[in-house]
Amino acid sequence: MAGLLMGCSRQKAEEPANEVGWDQVQRPAAGTSQSAAASAATATTAAGAELAGFDRNEYPGDSTMAAMHGEFAFTGYWLTNPPGETSNSWAGKRETLRAQGWGFLVLANGRLDHEILKAQKQGTSPAALGRKDAAQAVAAAQREGFPAGAILFLDQEEGGRLLTEQAAYLLAWTEAVAATPYKPGVYASGQPVPDDENITTIDDIRARVKAQHLHAVAMFSAQDQCPPAPGCTLQTKPLAASGETDLIAWQYAQSPRRPEITQACGQTYAADGNCYAPGFGKVYLDMDVAASGDPSRGR
DSSP: OOOEEOOSOOSOOOSOTTOOOOOOOOOOOTTOOHHHHHHHTTSOOSTTOOEEEEEOSSOOOHHHHHHHTTTOSEEEEESSOOTTOSSOTTTTOHHHHHHHTOEEEEEEEOOOHHHHHHHHHTTOOHHHHHHHHHHHHHHHHHHHTOOTTOEEEEEOOEESSOOHHHHHHHHHHHHHHHTSSSEEEEEEEOSOBOSSSOBOHHHHHHHHHHHTTOOOOEEEEEOOOTTTSOOSSSOOOOGGGGSOSSOSEEEEEOSSOOTTTOGGGGGGSOTTSOOEETTEEEEEOEEEEESSSSTTOOO
């Protein structure tokens, strides 16, 4: 049964919008010029290198993003309004970020269970709602200029074993995206929860995809429990340390942190419980790691 709530840095941003503040890339050293940083972001590192990125609901601003690229290789990029938001401040920023050298994790907000049930009562089936939302995500990806073959990740915020209507919605969404030039992915919980046995949402989705002979779905795992997560730090661990296999990316720190599962790494977070970008004290975020500097192939 679904129940575990995750997050993509849900708090409202306090900073002004423009406050200064599958490619492998190399992080430029501190003080590197922005043009050099952009060049370094497209370079190839040694085989097996894994790279830091982040995601957050609010766009930090063009100048802040340019400066943050000295620490991070890729960024989450919302196609839709992020969870809990009524607008999308990332819209129209892809070309600016691509020119700065950023890679992308392309995200689309999914529906909570109560939203799926409400639509069902009003005559829209979970599968029909999934196909409708997928069409909107694909249209947004096209407007933003993301190339064919880019992976679009559906944000599945509720964790645990999917309920029947949740599975119908999610798999209709991934199948609809698979029928377009884009590829489907899902952001979901990699945190084990007790059911008949311990299960993660990612494992549940994989089992359903396999049993129904559906298109492959790329996985972006949310697993911030310490251990295996290292906490709010750029000292990342390999993707395999997350406990899941065949991941595209791992979200290993969230803002705000979940105290019940992050006691062992609580000292790595700020006193207010958030995870902040190094050198940018107002930019709280979720930290990610991937084997590529462009996990969605969005450049």
